[in-house]
Amino acid sequence: MxxxxxxxxxxxxxxxxxxxxxxxxxxxxxxxxxxxxxxxxxxxxxxxxxxxxxxxxxxxxxxxxxxxxxxxxxxxxxxxxxxxxxxxxxxxxxxxxxxxxxxxxxxxxxxxxxxxxxxxxxxxxxxxxxxxxxxxxxxxxxxTELNLSLEIDAARKMPISPFKSVSTRTIKATFRNGENIVADADAVYLWKVRDSVTRQLRAITADDLFYVSGLNTKALTIDRRFIDKELIQLEAYHRADNSRKVYVQTKIFRWYGQWDEREVITRGKFVRPDTSEIEVRAFVDSPKGQIIDPQNYFDMTHIFTTNEKGAPQTVIGYGETVVVPASIVGKDPNVRPVFGVEVFERTALRPMMINGKAVVINGKIATISIPKK
Structure with a gap:
């Protein structure tokens, strides 16, 4: 088939x-x-x-x-x-x-x-x-998602009292992205101060007398003894984007607050024939009480005169306490001796200058505090 x-x-x-x-x-x-x-x-x-x-x-x-x-x-x-x-x-x-x-x-x-x-x-x-x-x-x-904010624990205008027992003050920053604190490893900090000559902001360095520690960190420690009037700024940014910076400033100034002086005769108030010396002492009081060691903060000049019309005023010494011979008051019981004191606030410590250059002694800048008159 x-x-x-x-x-x-x-x-x-x-x-x-x-x-x-x-x-x-x-x-x-x-x-x-x-x-x-x-x-x-x-x-x-x-x-x-x-x-x-x-x-x-x-x-x-x-x-x-x-x-x-x-x-x-x-x-x-x-x-x-x-x-x-x-x-x-x-x-x-x-x-x-x-x-x-x-x-x-x-x-x-x-x-x-x-x-x-x-x-x-x-x-x-x-x-x-x-x-x-x-x-x-x-x-x-x-x-990169950033919502940065920066703040410091200092007011925009911050008075610095010279009477504090601790000479340093630390300014601490809080750097946030949204509600989260930026880790130190992710943050860059730059502290600046307004230059006294150029009036422009510049980076704070170890050569600034008020600087103690904290460059490139979130906490700057300053020495209040060297603060007169400083504008300090903190600049911060996240390492993920250095073009997005945030800033915060504070104006720090030396502030004595309310105070009043008084002169007290502490020895020899009643002058007798055998009185050999008279001691006068200046006191400075604040609303918080008597200021200890006022000579550390004030310029004090002691003056002697009498109650006679036209009597001259004579400077008899400086500082908190002055001792003078009792003979300064004379022997006339009708002529009343008068002791007084002039007190002025003093500036913060500043470099001692000669011919426009800071004086350096043993590798350190010599400083001076002068009265504000």
Missing amino acids: KTASAYILYTPLDISLLMLEVGGNTTQNKSNVTGEFDPDRTLFPLVLRPSLVIKDPDHVLDDGDHTKKLIDNRWYIGTNENGSRITKDTDGFVLGQYGELTVKRNVEPSVPLSLFFTCAYIDSRTQNTFRKSFLVTLTTNLT
């Missing part, structure tokens, strides 16, 4: 492999300020879910999703099958059914991560196997 064979022919399938992104995105953001990822895949993983869509022109197979018929599903770290294959032991990844991959790994901005997926599908009409692949690239954008 002679035969003739018939052939069954099918129109090729239209096969599309898609990659669905579930619960995440292939692109992350990383804060250049906090170092945090958004989203953080260790908390909110990215799920990559393959989807195989079939269209059969001959209508033998149902059109639509055939993902559950995928076989030999493999994921690689890299751009092809030459990369490192992902297994159940690969850190940061979880393999699921039908080629699903859960990504729990964050990607650094400078190192994009390529993930290569390959799978197979058997055409049940012909039993032919088709391979499909898909390349996914995970990237991260570096972002």
Whole structure:
């Protein structure tokens, strides 16, 4: 018998492999300020879910999703099958059914991560196997989100009392990004002072007499003995963006507050023939009480005169206490001796200058405090 064979022919399938992104995105953001990822895949993983869509022109197979018929599903770290294959032991990844991959790994901005997926599908009409692949690239954008604010524990105008027992004062800064304190490692601080000659702001240096410590930190310590009137400014910025700077200022000035002087004869108030000396002492009182060692803060000049009209005023000494011979009052009981004191506030310590140059003794600048008259 002679035969003739018939052939069954099918129109090729239209096969599309898609990659669905579930619960995440292939692109992350990383804060250049906090170092945090958004989203953080260790908390909110990215799920990559393959989807195989079939269209059969001959209508033998149902059109639509055939993902559950995928076989030999493999994921690689890299751009092809030459990369490192992902297994159940690969850190940061979880393999699921039908080629699903859960990504729990964050990607650094400078190192994009390529993930290569390959799978197979058997055409049940012909039993032919088709391979499909898909390349996914995970990237991260570096972002800088700053909402900076700066404050110091000093008023815009801050009086400095010379009477404090502690000679130093520390000005502390609080630097925030939003509601969060900026870490010291992420902050840059620059303390400035208005120059007494140029009247321009300049960086504070170790040569400034009032400086004690704290350059390039958030806490500047100054010596109140050298403060007369200074404008101090703090400039700060985040290392993530040095173009976005914030500033705060304080005007510091030497302030004595309310005070009043009085002269007291502490020895020899009643002059008798055997009285040899008279001692007078100046006292300075404030609302808080008597100021101790006033000669350290005031210029005090003691003056002697009498109650006679036109009597001359004679300077008899300086400082807190003066002792004079009793003979200064004379012997006339009708002439009443009068002792007085002139008291002036003194400036802060300042360099002693000769020919426009500071005097240096034993490697240190000599300083002087003069009365404010």
